[in-house]
Amino acid sequence: MGGQHADTGVTTTHDYHQFIDPNKKWWKNRRLVTLNLWILLLLVTSTANGYDGSMMNGLQLLQQWESAFNYPSGSKLGLLGAIQNIGSLGSYPIAPYLCDGLGRKWTIFIGAFIVVAGSIVQAAAQNVNMFIGSVLVSWSASVSVSFLHSWCTHARQSQRAPVSSVYNALWPGGAFFASWVTFGSFHLQNSWAWRLPSALQGLASLFQVFLILLGPESPRWLMSKGRNEEALATLAYYHAEGDDQHPLVQFEYDEIKAALEAEQIQKQTGWLQLVRTPGNRRRLRILIAMAFFSQWSGNGLVSYYLNQVFDTIGITDPVEQLLINAFLNLWSLILAILGGMYCDRFGRRPIFLVSTAGMLVFFTLQTVCTSQYALHGNKAAGNAVVAMIFLYSAFYAIAWSPLITSYCLEILPFNLRAKGYTLFSFAVSASLVFNQYINPLAMKAIGWKYYIVYCAWIAFELVYVYFFLVETKNRTLEETSVLFDGDDNVAKLQQHALNRANDGDAPPSPSNEKSSVQEVEMLEKV
Known part of the structure; x- marks a missing residue:
């Protein structure tokens, strides 16, 4: 067997090339244009997650927010930073059952609706407990989105893997939007300085609430429910201008059918299957490592507690802080999209190795420069820290922003994909909860010396990536499976x-x- 497995984004170009006319441009096909607009609607989920995840970073730079909530610090600040992911932890065990039971579209709709409702409550918060409660209701629709957008991309050469990668790369896009919103609202001399960013976090999800149910459902999910004719019609409408006998449509349809038949025969869809075989245990180790590495690489300091980083190097002007935050997110967005777009050219493993090595170099230099400012008051060293943050963020963005979602889906077989990716997402949120709660406590207790912990950890990450990550470039799902099994x-x-x-x-x-x-x-x- 070969080719794309519709919910994975994994494909090799030789499988589909014989069915596709390279001279036909997608922008000249109305249905492909429509399909790409649906993909854009799905991708905004990552932007919404990025906005929500980084908004607290911007709010901490606002005097109006700090005074409204009595200048939170220590454990209270840690709780405010971690509460979103605490809420997400409750959704992950339920998400795969909703995906499999209600379908991808309805799961996304439910998640988007809850985000919109939470943003309204947060904008209207009258005290810190109401603010925390509004963030706690966060719901993750990302599990369903990751499965749905990858099949939507046309089987055209070099499109699926980059789109799957760019999905996660748009997280910095939401952070960029949040940083500029907070920079603009900074000039409001009342509570709307923080209420406006809180209200706007539901904007992207609001589009999904109104539109997502009008879009296409995953053909794989339709076929898993015995709705084969609907699945065939969906593939034909978007991938072959309505021709259900087109070779490409028949190829995709047969591949989905074969994968579902294999799953039915094996009956290996339980949670225990994740640890039942040596190959699956190896997959699980990589999934968990990727989840924790993506959040425990020192990036959480800049993403969630940038104001405390600024305090260690003497940058106290709120306007300067907000501008650095805004341009840093723009910088990360550009690099993350480039990393996602070129993942098929350079391969996953080389990008991860270059990314992690660069992170180690520049986070170490950031630590050295921060120590020089703290110990000797060297202003030049403090300014150098900002440069090191930008360089570190560039190396982080090219791999750990765009590739973790697509890579994890590429190493998981279909019968484990929903549960495996849910476990990966759960591990990401769990690592964030720990990180966001501990970071402000550790920064307050030992200051710049806390950076040394991350220097040692990133060095461990580099060794792990070198020895344990396998290359999935240009491999089908089956070829990747052989590497593990x-x-x-x-x-x-x-x-x-x-x-x-x-x-x-x-x-x-x-x-x-x-x-x-x-x-x-x-x-x-x-």
């Missing part, structure tokens, strides 16, 4: 390919037999 998996896939050709006990047709032989030959080359 070994030769036994090759034999199973060969037998499954032959069974498909033979169609049970029936004699194989010439076309199916030829296809089966091609599949087996491909697997033997792995």
Whole structure:
């Protein structure tokens, strides 16, 4: 078997190339334009998450917010920073069941509706407890979005993996929007300085509330519910101008059908399957490591407690702080999108290695410069810290912003994808809760010396990435599976390919037999 598995974003160009006319431009096809607009609607979920996740960073730079909530610090500030992810933790165990039961669209709708409601309550908050409660109701629709947007992309060369990567890269886009909103509202000399950013965090989700149910549903989910005709019609409408007999549509349809049949035969969809085999345990170790590395690399200091970082280097002017925050988010957004767009050219593993090595170098230099300012009052060293933050953020953005979602989906087989990605998202939120709560306490207790902990941790990350991350560039889901599950998996896939050709006990047709032989030959080359 080969090719795209609709909810993964994993594809190789040789599978689809024979079915696609490279001379046809997508912007000249009304249905493909419509499809890309639906993709844009899905991608704003990451922007909404980025806005919500970084808004607290901007609010802490506002005197109006600090005075309204009695200048929170220490554990209270940690709780305010972590409360969003505490709320998200409650949604992750439920999300895969909603995805599988109600479908991708309805799960996104529910998540977007709750975000809108929470932003209204937050903007109207009269005290710190009401503010905390509004953030606590956060709901994660990202699990469903990650599955839905990847199949929506057309099977055109080099589109699916970059789109899957750019999805997560748009998190800095939300942070960028939040930083400029707080910079603008800073000039309001009343509570609307923080109420306005709180209200606007629901803007992106509001578009999804009104539009998402009008969009297409995942063909894979439709077929899993026995709604094959709807799935075929959806693929045909968007991928082949309504021709359900188009070779590309038939190819995609057959691939989805084969994956669902294999899942039904194996019946390996329980949570315990994540740890039942050596290959799955290896996947799980990578998933958990990726989740914690993405949040425990020192990036949480800049993303959530930039004001305390500024305090350690003597930058106290609120306007200067807000401007640095705004341009830093713009810088990260640009680099994250570039990292996502070029992931197929350079490969995942090289980008992760370069990214992590660069992070280690510049976070170490940031630590050295911060110590020089703290110990000797060297103003030049304090200014150098800002430069090191920008350089560190650039290396973080090219890999750890765009690639973690697409990479994790690429290493998970379909029958484990919803639960595996949910566990990954749960680990991200858990690491954030710990990080956001501990960071302000540690910064207050030991100041710049806390940076040394992250220097040692990033060095560990670099070693882990070098030894344990596998390359998934230009590999199908099955080829990646062989890397984790070994030769036994090759034999199973060969037998499954032959069974498909033979169609049970029936004699194989010439076309199916030829296809089966091609599949087996491909697997033997792995």
